[in-house]
Amino acid sequence: MTRYLTGSALTLALALTLPAADWPQFKGPGASGVSEETALPTEWDKDKGVKWKAALPARGVSSPVVAAGRVYVTCSSGKRDDRLHVLCFDAASGTRLWHRQLNATGPTACHPMTCMAAPTPAADATGVYALFATGDLAAFDPDGNLKWYRSLVGDYPAITNQVGMAASPVLAKDKLIVPMDNDGDSFLAAVDTKYGKNVWKVGRPRSINWVTPLVRETAGRTEVLFAGPNGLTAYDADNGSKRWLYKEGAGAIPTGSVIGDTLFLPTGGVSAVKLGPDGPAGAPVMKAKEMASRHGSPLVYRGRVYAADGNGFIAAADAKTGKTLFKERKKAPYSASPVGGDGKVYCVNEKGVTTVLKAGTDEFDVLADNDLGEEVLGTPAISGGCLFIRTDKTLFCVGR
């Protein structure tokens, strides 16, 4: 017992003293959905286990991101959903540090489930890059100073997507990768993070697409992997040249992940393929056919693939064999992607209930069901021993 207490105290002390890891983009570091932090929370509700909470000015389906001790959140408001908000909070205290607003310069029509604050921002120590479904793209420094701003619909007026865009920008060194697959002027672009000017811009199939690009380092190069209707294309992050195409990697909504040398893709279930320097090396090494989700992206964590779907099912498969381990139905659908850390998997449903599973087991081992009582469509972030969950009206920091 003494040894257990000593160990627990040591774990807690380490957790409290280690610097908080950033959760800088959609699905966190490298889009893995996984945090290496420990001492993450297991049980909470809206009044218990919440370190702080902050009111949000409006709805959003984007995820919070955390960088250098700051939490950034986007929202959109107004009868026409044409007011765009970027907010910054102190991650430790929840103090709102600043709140900037823009007017939408692109169309705001969309499916009622989504909104203009659908893409998740990207952040690093120099600030935040917020893209909205209207094509408005702004960069703020950590103090809220506007570094640069682009109206992508102003630049490329044929951009159109009446369902609403949601693909998120990601950082690749000194470039921001901006996905803009749509039915009009469809493109993938890299803009420089200093002034927001195009470094490259390549045409894409004219089709709406909600997949977020992945970034990987290989053989001294940085590649941007972007799934779309015709497959997954790898682009050289330096100049946008096409490096390879994986036709079997077509996608439209969920985003995959690169774990080591393996690319996991949500292609009618989840499949895995080994990547070499020049793309996929051979046939898929795993297919988990029952891992299909609707909006959320799959999680690969501790040897398992997890998916939470639009019908309320949480499923897991063996990440090596694809064998389904369990598929259990909860009470509400899932739009948010599951995330993992500290040996747990967090699945937040649309009603705001987070089911916490024990990770890495073959059973549906539920540690807790935690109800925040508010709509949640955005994927949580993990940083500083806490989960950051944004609802339709509140940002919760869950943890100690």
Next chain:
Amino acid sequence: MHRRFRPGWAAAVALALAAATAPAQDGDVAKAVAVLKGVTKEGTNNDAAGPAWKTVVDAGAPAFLPTLTAVDDANPTAANWLRSAAGAIAENEKKARRAFPGAELEGFVLDPRGAAPSARRLAYEVLLAQDPATPARLLPKLLNDPQPDLRREAIADQLAKVKTGAPGAATLDELFAFTREKEQAEAVAKELEIVGKKASVTEHFAFLTQFRVVGPFLSEEGKALTLSHPPGTAPDVAAEYTGKDDTKVKWVPQATADKYGKLDLNEKVGRLKNACAYALAVVHAEKETAAEVRVGSPNAVQIFLNGKKLFEREEYHHGDAMDYHVGRGVLKAGENAVVVKVCQNNQTDSWAQRWQFQARVCDATGGALPGLTQVVDGRKLPLGAITQPEGKK
């Protein structure tokens, strides 16, 4: 209501501010605002705009209204640089517990000619944050405001008063004339019906309801905007054309009785794939009039005015939001040919079968324009008038 300050505290803050920063001069702010207005496409001038933005924000309250005023003739990209700077100033002033001069802000809000609608909206919100009595004082004066949110809130405020019989409220007829939004127009129309008055939402929004339609012509996804046919740029109601599959097609009178002007081309032309049709409405203007032709459709569309293409967009079956497509042009005095080309693709999904559109001609706020009529069989009818189709009387 302005916040009260303790003089000692305020003096200390003022001294600290003075010591910490050298205030920007008016000229600096003017130069910085000019830099922000110089931002154009693809990030041009972004490098200079970042520091200029900070100069404006650091100048504080004195830069607030000049910055908002500058939004007036700024391009949309520059407008967001300016608007966000003004918003940052407002946030900083609020944090410092300093109030803006209320009368100055109020004058800015109430002068619809003074600045861009979005700028006046921000000023209104700052005023509201300082003074909860702002809506009661200002909203009755904003019923016909070009800023859509101010207008909507003003109408909602007055409609609530009408319902409770509050004295001095606007009339329902006035509210109906002022409203620009579908839900609000429906709500006011319903109230008018309750008191025994007729209100046509179709006429209110100036939907085109009487057309001549010709088609089908060949269209293909990816080529809908480039495969052109004579009816778009040179509509001739007497002409016969070679349509899809070499069939001969002529203009056929068609009308819609749909409340929101929907014309169903599956019904009027046929349930077809890879096809397009052209719908012509003749709009008579008493004088030269700047106008918007607004279209909603789940299909690819092009909008022509007197043979000139105003707008085009190719997107299929992702929604048909009212007013999603906007073509801007100038109606000449006399008769004008408004043509909407609507293209269907070849999707077979059950949810991808609609082939339809709605179109209206209005001002920049979405309101009906005076002096416009729709010419139907030689008669001039109000826009939105619902009649039997020509030739089917």
